[in-house]
Amino acid sequence: MQRPRFELPEVLVMKILSKLPVKSLTRFNCDDIPSVYGACHGLLCLLDSSTDKAAIWNPSTREFKILPPSSIQRPPYFSPFEETYLTLDNVSFDNAAFGFDSKNDDYKVIRFVDLTFVNSEEEHPHPHFMDQVELYSLRSNSWKEIPSPDYTPTYTTLGNNYVDGICYWKTETGAYLDFRGLILSFDMGNEKFSILPIPEFVGFFPEYYVDLLVFNGSLGAIVYPSQRIDTSFDLWVTSEGVWTKQFNIKSISGVVHPLGFGKNGDLFLRDTNDEVLLFDASTQELKKLEINII
Template identity: 85%
Template sequence: MQRPRFELPEALVMKILSKLPVKSLTRFNCNTSSVYGACHGLLCLHDPLEDKAAIWNPSTREFKILPPSSIQRPPYFSPFEETYLSLDDVSFNNAAFGFDSKTDDYKVIRFVSLTFVNSEEEYSHPHFLHQVELSDSWKEIPSPDYTPTEPNGNIFVDGICYWKTVYGGYLDFRGLILSFDLGNEEFSILPIPEFVGSLPEYYVDLLVFNGSLGVIVYPSERIDTSFDLWVTSEGVWTKQFNFKSISGVVRLLGFGKNGDLFLRDTNDEVLLFDASTQELKELEINTYLDHFRFAISLHAYVESLVRINGIQKLKKHIIRQPARDA
């Protein structure tokens, strides 16, 4: 006899998960429990396939589920087909998370992709539109001319969220950096270092270096790959370092304490490179990355007692810095 299947309400599931240790939660990773940012000890969790987002403090186990979007998405009138198209699909992409000092609260911003089709035709040509939503009440803000190119390739620095984007044509795509100021709620564009060629020739990854926006630039060819680190100050790029090829390494993820580097190798393992000893250390955290090899990102995290609904003075809330290899 088959046992009946019981499904728990989502709110109850989230409440149960919020009481579990971090080590236990990592056992239950799935393709949609994605981390889209860390700020002041808080993590933003977001499901790009569904209208689900939450903010979590692992230290206090406080967990806040953001409300679903209430933004209207009426049928789209197509001048080409001279008829209204029905909404067929909605996806929530490129979320970013940060702190707005003007409102003394945390915000989540995400790009919404809308697909419209002619419901009266069996093989309708889809039409795509984009929206941008800002939490936590999810209000719509004007969409920029550019959209991010990577699902989780964003960083947050000093009140501003950054994403990679591109412009140009076939085999001559040029890189740009799209930014959003959480305080004035406006988008802007920042160029990458001028010497960088077209994107088929170079890869550009965003990161944080000493509290500033930086980029790692490296050629797409895997033979003797070297990495250049550039950091910007008020829109001016300055080259900081050049890292010669480290055997087996295909991508730099970012910097840890004391200038140590987190890397990804050809076996999809995450490594730590000690800059002082020039030694590589395997961190043994690759067991759940098999299907996310191109979506690995590094987020700075400190244990804290910051409340999700706001912050007073950050230094009073920090318990301690994480271990060196945390």
């Protein structure tokens, strides 16, 4: 009997691809497993958070475009408290996004750069942090620095965070018991950041998780409680700034995290054993798949 085929969500595909012994990936020459971003027009972006290495990969044609290293200067940091310039101790790259700029017919990669500075003369120096944002253009084959937004991404999305020329990240403001969730967006065409509110439907922010994802070509938010063993999920989708609730999935025992939606609207979930489950919203059936994400 032939097994049924499942359209896996992008986040799950990316996890699988990042672990496969693909010969093309050896050209990336990365010491650690790279993060996989995409997909856009069948292309994926690979990024090593600990180095300056990045690449665009076409799995179907096996073409592999190594991106040039960044030539952007890392500014010195003057500490008014210590009254001295600090030494750059570490550079890391994270929260990237990959998408297409239809206005200029160009593929672009955006990434956030975390800079750590220390006083090299101290035995146990206190680190100081700065942020930069870099944007790569395939047309010019170069990186450039763009102004950093007031908010930086604090959470990754479920798979691709790019929809119709706009990249999205979840961010937040405030302190404990006064957290406020926000959505940071970046327009690939005009290269500008914007801030969108997470609507009030979420409820009290620390009591709920909100994961951004792409659902049927639109930006979606899947909302679920943070402190319950039996977890229910609400899916909301936005169109022109208006949020609409798509459906609610009642309590599912043992599920700890959503992984994303397949093309048929099936929800993939991770359980407490790091195994993948498939939930059919139309039949309310839960199936265990022979996939482990460890």
